[in-house]
Amino acid sequence: MSFQSEIVSWYLKNKRDLPWRGTTDPYVIWLSEIILQQTRVEQGKPYFLKFLENYPTVKDFANAAEEQVLKLWQGLGYYSRGRNMLYTAKHIAEHYGGQFPKSYSELVKLKGVGSYTAAAISSFSSNERQAVVDGNVYRVLARYFGIEEPINSNTGQKLFADLAKELIADQEPSVYNQAIMEFGALQCKPKSPLCIECPVQLGCEAFKLKKVDQLPVKLKKVKIRKRWFNYFVAISNDEILTKQRMPGDVWQHLYDFPLIETEGEASIANEEFQTQVTKLFGKQLELKVLESKKHVLTHQIIYVQFFAIDNYIVNFNKHTEIKSVKINDFKQLPHPKIIGDFVEKHID
DNA sequence: AACACGGGGGT
DNA sequence: ACCCCAGTGTT
Structure with missing residues (x-):
């Protein structure tokens, strides 16, 4: 045969x-x-x-x-x-x-x-x-x-x-x-x-x-890039800040949170990081680490930290891509897995 | 031709 | 830790 x-x-x-x-x-x-x-x-x-x-x-x-x-x-x-x-x-x-x-x-x-x-x-x-x-x-x-x-x-x-x-x-x-x-x-x-x-x-x-x-023989493996994502979970009343991801990076068109990407592990104590946070939100904020996770993709490893922003007042600069939406609406939006998991675990 | 693009499962 | 999965589009 x-x-x-x-x-x-x-x-x-x-x-x-x-x-x-x-x-x-x-x-x-x-x-x-x-x-x-x-x-x-x-x-x-x-x-x-x-x-x-x-x-x-x-x-x-x-x-x-x-x-x-x-x-x-x-x-x-x-x-x-x-x-x-x-x-x-x-x-x-x-x-x-x-x-x-x-x-x-x-x-x-x-x-x-x-x-x-x-x-x-x-x-x-x-x-x-x-x-x-x-x-x-x-x-x-x-x-x-x-x-x-x-x-x-x-x-x-x-x-x-x-x-x-x-x-x-x-x-x-x-x-x-x-x-x-x-x-x-x-x-x-x-x-x-x-x-x-x-x-x-x-x-x-x-x-x-x-x-x-x-067998089979396969050429090369791509180098894996390491990245550090610092997300800010800002809730006030029944609204939350969200941002749609743009072309040119992972998770295009999906919704995550306001984000500061750093070249290494960021900490609340770090002055430069605090400066960036202040610049992003337009004022000094008190941060609290909610969770840290490692998210592994094919071509990059993303170390993710979620920071809570308490007592956040909705006065966000309209020039940015960041929007404040009802939490229930936010949940209906498409999210990267890491965000979806976070929402399910932490946000009622 | 090389790289970007997710997340999960097997060994 | 590394490989692979009923691959395709872009640069």
Whole structure:
């Protein structure tokens, strides 16, 4: 039996029952695929169900407000996915008459849809012969064919894309694509793959050469930046100060608190820090540390301190991005995870 | 080609 | 501590 037939046969026996399987509606598949970008199935599943319930069709999605979309997205990360989804939903409602495209060539033009997602949607929705190449596929192919070319080099990308295209040539595109990804996720896992009970063990180059744990090869790792965020929790009566984050940094368009970023750990005793606080709020304030946390992202570690500002009087300079809103309204806004967690813990 | 973009889970 | 996850957009 060929590699592909073994994979498909394994899939039919071992596939998970997932809520987006079994539909050919390109809108629903798009929903699931965007959510699953760089996201584990188990983490994405509740978000998929939530989005489908709130926006049963692409027209429903197109009518949503960005704040509502981002609120539903809260906690999932890579928020540009949510923003791009709304943009694309509006685009489809307007230019496609609400009819979600199914072909690779149309799909790949959509914002937030790259070659992987276009291949996934087109093959799952209409069985178009487009090979998916995601993290799973890179891993399975690198191991089975013993490919040492880095998966994120220029030549590597092309090499794997060509190989994947060859392999799907005589297969049912929809089933085969899902099969190889499911195989990578459950059997040919990054760590502790199940080689002992693997249906393609005999043909696997990496297994033969005992290099399973060394493949695939991936270039470089980015340097992690350390940052120090000092947030000010200013409540007076039933209002709280909030600030929407702007483009050019993490958590774009999400709402957090007035913030002073420092080059190192800030303390109340530090004079320069006090000066900055005074400048930001226009007067001397008494600060109290509420909580300190370390927030780890892929590319930066953020040391977060929350300071309480007691007896704050609402007289905030209207020139800044900072606004005073009702606490109940504030809670409805989309927040970074670290802020959402803080609010849930400390603010009634 | 390199980097930015979140958060969580596995080892 | 490090790697990876049903990747894409920008520079």
